[in-house]
Amino acid sequence: MFLPNTRALAVVCWIMCVRITVSQASVPAPVLNFASSVNESNIVLNTLLVVSCYAPRGAPYPLTLSVGRLESPSQTPETTEPWVTSQVVNYASSVDFNIPAIAKYEGKIVCWYQSTRTELKNSYSEFSNTVPLVVSALPPPTVSLHPSVFLVGGNYTVYCDSTAGPVTNFTLSLYYRILPVTPGTNWTFAGSVFLTDGNRIYSRYTNAVVQIEFVCTMGMLYNGKVLHSLQSKIEQAIPEELPVRLWEQNRGESCLGDLDVKIRGMWEPVCQQEVNASVAIATANVVCRELGCGHVLVWRILENNRHFSGKIGGFRCSGKEEKTRDCPMNENESCKNRGSLYIVCSDALPPPKLSVMTYGPVPKLYGYIVFRKNGVILRDQYSKPGTSASITQSYEVAGEYDCVYRLYSSKIQLVSQPSNTVFIYIYNPPDPVPIVAGVLTTVIGIAILTYICIYRTATQEVQGNEFPAHSQDPATNAENPYPTVHIPQQP
Numbered sequence: 001m002f003l004p005n006t007r008a009l010a011v012v013c014w015i016m017c018v019r020i021t022v023s024q025a026s027v028p029a030p031v032l033n034f035a036s037s038v039n040e041s042n043i044v045l046n047t048l049l050v051v052s053c054y055a056p057r058g059a060p061y062p063l064t065l066s067v068g069r070l071e072s073p074s075q076t077p078e079t080t081e082p083w084v085t086s087q088v089v090n091y092a093s094s095v096d097f098n099i100p101a102i103a104k105y106e107g108k109i110v111c112w113y114q115s116t117r118t119e120l121k122n123s124y125s126e127f128s129n130t131v132p133l134v135v136s137a138l139p140p141p142t143v144s145l146h147p148s149v150f151l152v153g154g155n156y157t158v159y160c161d162s163t164a165g166p167v168t169n170f171t172l173s174l175y176y177r178i179l180p181v182t183p184g185t186n187w188t189f190a191g192s193v194f195l196t197d198g199n200r201i202y203s204r205y206t207n208a209v210v211q212i213e214f215v216c217t218m219g220m221l222y223n224g225k226v227l228h229s230l231q232s233k234i235e236q237a238i239p240e241e242l243p244v245r246l247w248e249q250n251r252g253e254s255c256l257g258d259l260d261v262k263i264r265g266m267w268e269p270v271c272q273q274e275v276n277a278s279v280a281i282a283t284a285n286v287v288c289r290e291l292g293c294g295h296v297l298v299w300r301i302l303e304n305n306r307h308f309s310g311k312i313g314g315f316r317c318s319g320k321e322e323k324t325r326d327c328p329m330n331e332n333e334s335c336k337n338r339g340s341l342y343i344v345c346s347d348a349l350p351p352p353k354l355s356v357m358t359y360g361p362v363p364k365l366y367g368y369i370v371f372r373k374n375g376v377i378l379r380d381q382y383s384k385p386g387t388s389a390s391i392t393q394s395y396e397v398a399g400e401y402d403c404v405y406r407l408y409s410s411k412i413q414l415v416s417q418p419s420n421t422v423f424i425y426i427y428n429p430p431d432p433v434p435i436v437a438g439v440l441t442t443v444i445g446i447a448i449l450t451y452i453c454i455y456r457t458a459t460q461e462v463q464g465n466e467f468p469a470h471s472q473d474p475a476t477n478a479e480n481p482y483p484t485v486h487i488p489q490q491p
């Protein structure tokens with residue numbers, strides 16, 4: 001009786017011990033990890049965390065993997081409610097689970113698997129290692145300005161927005177400091193608001209003249225912990241003068257070129273994609289006027305491969321504005337087509353002037369007006385006092401022109417100071433810019449012109465170069481392609 005019983009026990013024990021050993025050897029526990037993208041000590045509220053559960057080789061495949069929380073030591077996989085269970089897995093691999101970083105899922109998380117084989121008595125594995133999920137941070141809020149570009153003396157609003165998703169009862173705090181930042185300058189607290197509703201605070205600034213930068217932070221009490229965000233990105237509020245210029249790669253700044261604006265201290269082309277002729281011509285006129293370049297002759301929207309920051313878009317002038325910056329503008333014009341406004345103002349083609357100044361009392365003497373080109377005499381023309389003389393050049397016009405007055409006297413050779421110098425050059429435009437071709441022909445047209453050298457005696461007030469040289473607009477004058485410069489006759 002006794003003996004067989006012992007034997008039976010031994011057999012039972014053998015079976016159990018071996019089975020346990022076998023099950024421990026052939027049914028290994030899975031392994032749980034955060035994915036490498038997760039910083040365990042900086043888990044941001046309302047983000048999705050990726051955990052990987054790995055069922056090793058030797059597990060009784062096929063199986064399903066589950067994730068849940070370990071709440072008490074007596075808990076087993078069988079008695080644990082899974083948050084999520086994977087599809088059936090047929091071979092050793094890890095399965096990723098997305099767990100929202102919210103209070104509901106905080107704690108020690110574990111994973112386990114269950115074999116789908118029906119012949120197994122206990123189809124569950126052990127728990128994996130535990131991984132602590134503690135929400136410990138808030139995402140940084142965002143700061144923005146509206147409008148993002150504003151003028152000196154203008155108004156703007158700075159906004160701070162929570163990016164933490166659907167949360168309530170938190171605090172947003174705004175800080176600022178004056179630019180330029182010097183070492184040791186700290187942020188000054190501008191204010192904070194406890195929000196039970198909404199996700200935005202703002203502060204309005206009027207008549208802005210000071211350059212400031214802003215940051216914002218968020219804080220809240222969450223599941224018994226105080227959470228803080230990192231600082232938002234810095235947003236600078238720079239009151240802009242928005243000066244404009246007309247600029248071209250190989251010419252620099254002049255009275256023709258792309259419309260550029262200086263924003264944040266950098267010149268960039270104005271993105272002017274929309275072509276509304278009346279708006280464009282009005283804008284071009286305001287630009288020409290602001291630059292002291294006269295009025296607009298021609299405008300085009302031209303492709304431009306320079307850098308556009310996209311901070312500022314097309315001006316929409318009415319034509320009455322004094323400065324371009326007073327015109328309505330689009331804050332963020334899409335610059336996919338990279339169109340910019342190319343303007344030729346009337347002063348890009350100024351009429352040439354040439355005159356001779358005299359000094360001191362000059363007797364009414366007869367003499368010669370001497371035209372020179374590149375220092376070489378072109379013509380020496382006999383002239384009565386107080387009258388003007390002219391020459392016309394029709395080929396090889398490029399050069400440096402001036403004139404002098406030489407007294408007609410057998411006794412003395414007296415020559416006046418030279419006049420101002422007029423440089424004529426021919427501008428060869430870069431190729432694919434059709435507008436400049438237009439300019440070229442006009443320049444050549446205007447270059448074949450008549451220079452007038454005027455000599456005045458001292459009895460008439462010497463006016464130097466200031467006589468009103470009026471020229472007919474070469475672009476509009478079809479009848480007279482080579483306009484002359486008319487000098488009012490001296491009395």
Ligand SMILES: *[C@@H]1O[C@H](CO)[C@@H](O)[C@H](O)[C@H]1NC(C)=O
Nearest residue numbers: 038039040041042043137230
């Ligand atoms: C994780 O977050 C902590 C706290 O914000 C930070 O100090 C640490 O550098 C971060 N680690 C990594 C690898 O990003």
Ligand SMILES: *[C@@H]1O[C@H](CO)[C@@H](O)[C@H](O)[C@H]1NC(C)=O
Nearest residue numbers: 151153154155156205206207
């Ligand atoms: C700025 O705001 C002040 C006060 O609200 C207002 O009087 C002024 O006209 C505003 N200035 C501009 C340029 O909008």
Ligand SMILES: *[C@@H]1O[C@H](CO)[C@@H](O)[C@H](O)[C@H]1NC(C)=O
Nearest residue numbers: 167168169170194195196221
């Ligand atoms: C937010 O705070 C108010 C009072 O300050 C409280 O009544 C409310 O329950 C809180 N809401 C949450 C979600 O904590």
Ligand SMILES: *[C@@H]1O[C@H](CO)[C@@H](O)[C@H](O)[C@H]1NC(C)=O
Nearest residue numbers: 177182183184185186187188
């Ligand atoms: C800026 O903050 C640091 C650290 O908080 C402090 O030591 C320093 O005195 C502050 N500087 C100024 C100018 O307030």
Ligand SMILES: *[C@@H]1O[C@H](CO)[C@@H](O)[C@H](O)[C@H]1NC(C)=O
Nearest residue numbers: 275276277278279280316318
């Ligand atoms: C151009 O814009 C002006 C002012 O916005 C508008 O009155 C006019 O109708 C527009 N013209 C065209 C052709 O779109």
Ligand SMILES: *[C@@H]1O[C@H](CO)[C@@H](O)[C@H](O)[C@H]1NC(C)=O
Nearest residue numbers: 147313329330331332333334
């Ligand atoms: C600027 O762009 C944003 C987003 O692309 C758009 O919602 C907004 O209406 C635009 N503003 C203007 C003035 O075009």
